[in-house]
Amino acid sequence: MTRIARTRLGKTKLPKRHALSTRIWHWVNAISVVILFMSGLTISNAHRRLYWGDWGFETAQAWFVAPSFPGWATIPTRYSLAIARDYHIVFALVFGFSLLAFMLAALINGHMRRDLFARAREWSPANVWLDIKAHLRFNFEPVEGKYNILQKISYSGVVFVLLPLMVFTGMAMSPGQEAAWPWLSEIFGGRQSARSIHFICAFALVAFLIVHVLLVLVSGPIRQLRDMITGGRAK
Numbered sequence: 001m002t003r004i005a006r007t008r009l010g011k012t013k014l015p016k017r018h019a020l021s022t023r024i025w026h027w028v029n030a031i032s033v034v035i036l037f038m039s040g041l042t043i044s045n046a047h048r049r050l051y052w053g054d055w056g057f058e059t060a061q062a063w064f065v066a067p068s069f070p071g072w073a074t075i076p077t078r079y080s081l082a083i084a085r086d087y088h089i090v091f092a093l094v095f096g097f098s099l100l101a102f103m104l105a106a107l108i109n110g111h112m113r114r115d116l117f118a119r120a121r122e123w124s125p126a127n128v129w130l131d132i133k134a135h136l137r138f139n140f141e142p143v144e145g146k147y148n149i150l151q152k153i154s155y156s157g158v159v160f161v162l163l164p165l166m167v168f169t170g171m172a173m174s175p176g177q178e179a180a181w182p183w184l185s186e187i188f189g190g191r192q193s194a195r196s197i198h199f200i201c202a203f204a205l206v207a208f209l210i211v212h213v214l215l216v217l218v219s220g221p222i223r224q225l226r227d228m229i230t231g232g233r234a235k
Helices: 020-046 081-109 111-116 125-136 149-173 175-180 182-187 191-218 221-230
Strands: none
Touching (some): 020 191, 081 149, 111 149, 125 149, 149 182, 175 182, 182 191, 191 221
């Protein structure tokens, strides 16, 4: 079935490269992630030690001690745990519900099946290696479709693994949710384990965003930004 739409005058109209739902979620998610990360650094500064299991407090029990993050990297810029938590809670709701809305829209409009899920033939070692070599030559254009296999793996990993983990580990750390759904923290091995996983996922997400921005810069930033604002045109 063709994706080209026809107007009443019989002229063909190419579909958008990025659906409106994708564009809205992209920018809402970007803003939410930045605010959540910066307010999360303030929360991390309040207690920089990470543990596994249900509890932990002393340095000897910690598997990792995070650095003290400077004020320019945090929200607010001065230390205030109460304000940071307010920002974190509000934008966690925006983050979670916008992710759910995007997933439903992507499922309905076919974006999930068409662009994010890799077909069986794309998983062949020869195809993956070919894509790796193309990336090393700074050639990011897919052979067919919107994304190549490496892009599908990274985007699917973020959308279906990292972002949901951020949501559910965040819920597992909440005292209110722990009282209502004690099994949620147990899934992650305890409340402190959920906090550690939350911290790891946060920095993995930031690493993805840095790489994502760098790749946009080397692959035509003006066109990429324009398409993510206006929708662009599918090839």
